[in-house]
Amino acid sequence: MNKPNKYTCNEYRQEMILLALQLRLAKENLSESEKETLRKEIRRLETFMEME
Amino acid sequence: MEIVCNKCNAKLNIADDKLPKGTAAAIKCPKCQNKISIDLRNQKGKGSTKDVAKPNSFNFDEGTDDYDASEKPFDFLEEEGNTALICENDPEIIKQINIVLGIMDYSVTVAESVRDALKSMKYHTYNMMLINETFDGSDPDANGLLVYVERLNMDVRRNIFVGLLTRRYATMDNMTAFLKSVNITINLKDIGSIDRILARGVNENDLFYAAFKDTAKKYGVI
Numbered sequence: 001m002n003k004p005n006k007y008t009c010n011e012y013r014q015e016m017i018l019l020a021l022q023l024r025l026a027k028e029n030l031s032e033s034e035k036e037t038l039r040k041e042i043r044r045l046e047t048f049m050e051m052e
Numbered sequence: 053m054e055i056v057c058n059k060c061n062a063k064l065n066i067a068d069d070k071l072p073k074g075t076a077a078a079i080k081c082p083k084c085q086n087k088i089s090i091d092l093r094n095q096k097g098k099g100s101t102k103d104v105a106k107p108n109s110f111n112f113d114e115g116t117d118d119y120d121a122s123e124k125p126f127d128f129l130e131e132e133g134n135t136a137l138i139c140e141n142d143p144e145i146i147k148q149i150n151i152v153l154g155i156m157d158y159s160v161t162v163a164e165s166v167r168d169a170l171k172s173m174k175y176h177t178y179n180m181m182l183i184n185e186t187f188d189g190s191d192p193d194a195n196g197l198l199v200y201v202e203r204l205n206m207d208v209r210r211n212i213f214v215g216l217l218t219r220r221y222a223t224m225d226n227m228t229a230f231l232k233s234v235n236i237t238i239n240l241k242d243i244g245s246i247d248r249i250l251a252r253g254v255n256e257n258d259l260f261y262a263a264f265k266d267t268a269k270k271y272g273v274i
Contacts, residue, residue: 007206008203008204008206009203013231
């Protein structure tokens with residue numbers, strides 16, 4: 001299915017949240033459970049944004 | 053989209069979302085009454101345009117598609133003139149904002165209702181919008197005008213500085229502004245300092261977009 005050619009505040013917000021999650025995941029001293037939670041959230045967001 | 057009358061060179065600024073996609077339309081120039089034909093099937097018209105039309109996916113009811121000059125908020129604006137739309141019900145607050153915006157050299161429209169605001173935006177893209185989250189009896193978490201702003205295409209949205217007038221959030225609460233798709237939050241208890249709040253907010257916004265706009269101009273995108 002073709003995505004509508006529209007970029008709004010919603011798409012911008014999703015991108016910023018994804019970026020913030022990826023930055024947090026790249027930080028040192030995170031426990032495995034924290035890392036897993038972040039990875040799950042990133043996957044969920046990427047699916048929602050149809051990036052996969 | 054900027055449409056220039058080929059007779060008197062008057063400029064009409066019409067948001068891309070308001071133009072019918074893939075069809076021909078005619079509008080009357082409000083200045084000289086010349087009929088300007090716009091053919092969006094090939095995105096070219098007899099009146100010259102500086103942009104291309106974008107898909108129309110806006111579903112709010114703004115009235116009919118017919119052009120009605122009386123719905124235009126401004127008859128004539130200087131080329132560099134800034135415009136602002138106030139969406140607030142309290143006359144005292146409107147008065148205070150009006151004075152400040154007057155000093156800041158904005159031409160101001162005061163909307164009486166959400167419908168009225170949408171009508172004003174039909175033919176004009178404002179530089180600034182100040183929206184009370186409860187404007188026109190709206191649910192602050194489902195304000196139709198804020199939803200409209202949130203759904204604007206970014207090439208239109210980034211040209212509008214949107215301030216949220218609120219009693220729930222602190223002034224300049226950046227996280228709330230991010231979540232609400234506005235540029236700044238203004239708590240109404242700080243309305244006495246709105247001149248400084250707006251000046252700072254607009255300056256920060258201009259700085260944020262400076263590099264982008266310079267680059268876009270350089271490559272003829274805007």
